[in-house]
Amino acid sequence: MQGTPGKRIAWLPTLTAMRQDALRAEHLRFVREAPRGGVLHCFVLDCSGSMLGGQRLALAKGLLSALFDRASTSRAEAALVCFGGAGADLRFGPAVPRWWNERWLRPVGGGGGTPLASGVRQAAQVLVRSARRKPTQQRWLWILTDGRSGHQPARPLHADEVIFVDFEREAIRLGRCRTLADAWGAALFTPEELIA
Template sequence: PFRTKVLSVPGLGAGAAGRRSRARTEHGRTTGATRPEGALTKLHLTATVRAAAPHQRARGRSGRGLVVRRDDLRQATREGREGNLVLFVVDASGSMAARRRMGAVKGAVLSLLLDAYQRRDKVGLVTFRGREAEVALPPTSSVDAAAARLQALPTGGRTPLAAGLLKAHDVLRIERLRDATRRPLLVVVTDGRATGGPEPVALAGRAARLHAAEATASVVVDCETGPVRLGLAGELARELRGTAVTLDELRAEALTGLVKDVTDHHRARRAA
């Protein structure tokens, strides 16, 4: 396993405490103030004073103290981090079955699972190959169970990409009913090929747009290799309205290496 880039859900959530995406929390840094909804739990003193100050003459203030009314009270809003549901959708078809490629894929997903454990996420695993997709592991807090299912993952057959995306859609729909506050992050690990069933490319596009319509945050890990690349994983990411990263880009040290190369280049130019 290697240290991965931080993949996060955009926006501001309100889910379970964790270390992945930005969220409103009871603890964390104060970022602003709002009118309290219900009982006031954390007073934002500066905002409260600012709300009360313009009304002091009308309220007949005398002396040094402010006349503060209930409408002036402001609740401090705080921002921390939340844990997410990271649902992996892994292509186990024949196009991914070459030993070196599947080894790299398993290494990448294992690294992401380790990252999910450290960030207190729930994880789930959907795989697709042959004619269908299956839920290899329903969403759970056990990263060990996900790693075990990944190690035993069978490969081969056609690539029913649409079936994998639709199965993931069903899993997320059920999880939203169970825990509406835990935001999902869909991680699709594939080379982007779709060969299973009639009109597989069109079906995969429609399945991807279902996730996009529900604004599901998504990342496509592009596993395409070789000198000639079709860019199908990038197209899938656009249909999902998500982002695409290659296996190499997934490594956190890839960014560090890029910065080092640029710095060394500028130093060499100054020295010349």
């Protein structure tokens, strides 16, 4: 969310970056102007068995529905990649989600392993095609997962911004979303921070 300083401060991301610290220059986040080439939000949803515990998948689907609504309102393109079990597949887009609603997400089920690398690889293909088709488009990669995967995939080259949404709720946390976000130079949020 950090970027070239603009004229207006984006307060929610700034306060999130601050956490409990006193405000410093590195905490500041600015409102971005819409890029001339448009925006693509590529969402990667973890549908593995571990996401079924504690209604995490249901929470992720609710958040995803809200994010698709935001994309639609801003006329941005969106894509949805789901991963779980043995692999990953593209479920939507990229397209402007004019008719998107939660009925499309209801049939998305969960179970099996957590093939995060497959999900990231599928998303990278979406981003590469987008970069060829619309080179001036800004591409955002959103990864919604509890991080219960041992994979450490590389950051896709064509992702301009990356946001991890961490659904890990166990008493003993592995912290893999934090590890990947740090390695990728990505933002990290909990679902509650984005819903607020």
